[in-house]
Amino acid sequence: MIEDLHRGITLVLYQTTLLLGILAMPVALAARRLGLTLPVRPLIESAERTYERADGGAEGR
Template identity: 55%
Template sequence: MIERVYRSSVFALYQMTIALGILAMPFALAAQRTAGRAPPIHRAVERLERTYEDAKP
């Protein structure tokens, strides 16, 4: 039961991180143009994806 709650929570966090990355895209592109550096959102997405994949049965 706890594993199922954990898996669901990780999946929800993963989905929210993807949505945040999509919503932050215009800001990341503007930061890339002006400062030459974009925020590292891809690291959070990759980490949560790995965590979710490890939590699968």
């Protein structure tokens, strides 16, 4: 039960991170024109790894 809750929470956080990344795209493109970069990709990759680790426990079911 706790594992299901943990997996569900990590899924919601992962999806929220993806949404924020998509919404930040115009800002990131404008910043890139100014020579700046936003650390969106590492944030999404970190959330993805966390979700995959949490979802790994469900494979045995």
